[in-house]
Structures are given as structure tokens and as C-alpha cells.
Amino acid sequence: MTTTTRxxxxxxxSGADCVRTDQTAADAAxxxxxxxxxxxxxxxxxxxxKGVVTDRDLVVKVYGADRDPAEYSAGSLSQHxxxxxxxxxxxxxxxxTMAQHRVRRLPVIDGDQLVGMVAVADVARTLPHPDTGALVDALSADY
Known part of the structure; x- marks a missing residue:
């Protein structure tokens, strides 16, 4: 199904705030x-x-690994x-893109500038129900 020309x-x-690579995981939290x-x-x-850090990343990669969030750099949390x-x-x-990469949020770029973030909820409000259901299925599938 297609939507209008949205x-x-x-x-x-719009206007996503960044955590800097030289800030800490505690700063990100x-x-x-x-x-x-x-x-x-x-x-x-x-x-x-450089990447995206999620609340889950903080729990698993910092707190779950017994790292000090005040010492662990946010830059160390970015993906490749x-x-x-x-x-x-x-x-x-x-x-x-979300289904292929199994992510729930995407940074939005215009050229090489970060201009915002788009989340599953944004997509769910826009796409027809069957398409949204397919996304939820893809994100929920076992690895």
C-alpha cells in the first residue's frame, strides 16, 4: 500500500539533540x-x-557490564x-529500512546534516495498518 506523497x-x-562522542554514558542517560x-x-x-545510543545500550553495554557510566564515553556506544x-x-x-536493520528509531539526514529522528510510532501514525503490522512483526522476530 502506498501513502500520499508524504x-x-x-x-x-525535528531538531534531534546529540550526545557528543567525548561525553559520557551518564551524560547520555x-x-x-x-x-x-x-x-x-x-x-x-x-x-x-557517528551512531545512535539507546536506553537499552546503556543498560546492556554500561550498567550490565559493570562499567562506570561517568567514565565510559558515549562514543564507545556507537555502532560501526x-x-x-x-x-x-x-x-x-x-x-x-527499519525492518531490514531491525531498528525502532532512525536519524534523519538532509545531505550530511542531521535534521531529526523518526520512530516506529511516527511510522505507525502514517502507514496503513497492514504495513505497520509487517514492521512490528519484523522488529519482533527472533534473531
């Missing part, structure tokens, strides 16, 4: 709490996207390469 820009949350979000983009000193979506891509592209 783009990711129409459904994303505080910023998540302050913003009421479960994921943050990780940006370098060059303001380029961030999975992103373009601001002018379609909601269907978001669906396919």
Missing part, C-alpha cells in the same frame, strides 16, 4: 531523561553523525555505522 520530513521529530526519549544520535566534534534515512525519503522507505 516524506520522512513530514512525520519526523541524563539527556535522554531530560528530553524524554529512548535514543539519541551520537555526534562527533565535527557535528557529523549509523543506519539513517533521508528527509525526502518516503514513509515506506522508513518501513523497509
Amino acid at each position: 516524506t520522512v520530513r513530514d512525520i519526523m521529530t 541524563r539527556l535522554m531523561k531530560e528530553l524524554g526519549v529512548g535514543a539519541l544520535p551520537i555526534c562527533g566534534k565535527d557535528d557529523k553523525l 555505522e549509523a543506519v539513517t534515512i533521508g528527509a525526502d525519503d518516503s514513509p515506506e522507505d522508513v518501513l523497509a
Whole structure:
């Protein structure tokens, strides 16, 4: 099923705040709490996207591994390469990218600039029910 000519820009949350690679995991946790979000983009000193850290990453990679969150760098939490979506891509592209990479949130880029974040909830509000169900199935499948 296709939607109207909506783009990711129409459904994303604009202006994503970043945690910097030289900040700590504790800084990331505080910023998540302050913003009421479960994921943050990780940006370098060059303001380029380096990855994404989730609340689950903090629990598993920091607290669960008995690391000191005040000493563990946020940059150490980034993946090898961030999975992103373009601001002018379609909601269907978001669906396919999330399902393929099994992620629930995507940084949105315009050129090489981070312009926002798009989450499963944003997609669920936009796509028809069968498409949303397919995404939930893909995200919930066993690895």
C-alpha cells in the first residue's frame, strides 16, 4: 500500500539533540531523561553523525557490564555505522529500512546534516495498518 506523497520530513521529530562522542554514558542517560526519549544520535566534534545510543545500550553495554557510566564515553556506544534515512525519503522507505536493520528509531539526514529522528510510532501514525503490522512483526522476530 502506498501513502500520499508524504516524506520522512513530514512525520519526523525535528531538531534531534546529540550526545557528543567525548561525553559520557551518564551524560547520555541524563539527556535522554531530560528530553524524554529512548535514543539519541551520537555526534562527533565535527557535528557529523557517528551512531545512535539507546536506553537499552546503556543498560546492556554500561550498567550490565559493570562499567562506570561517568567514565565510559558515549562514543564507545556507537555502532560501526549509523543506519539513517533521508528527509525526502518516503514513509515506506522508513518501513523497509527499519525492518531490514531491525531498528525502532532512525536519524534523519538532509545531505550530511542531521535534521531529526523518526520512530516506529511516527511510522505507525502514517502507514496503513497492514504495513505497520509487517514492521512490528519484523522488529519482533527472533534473531
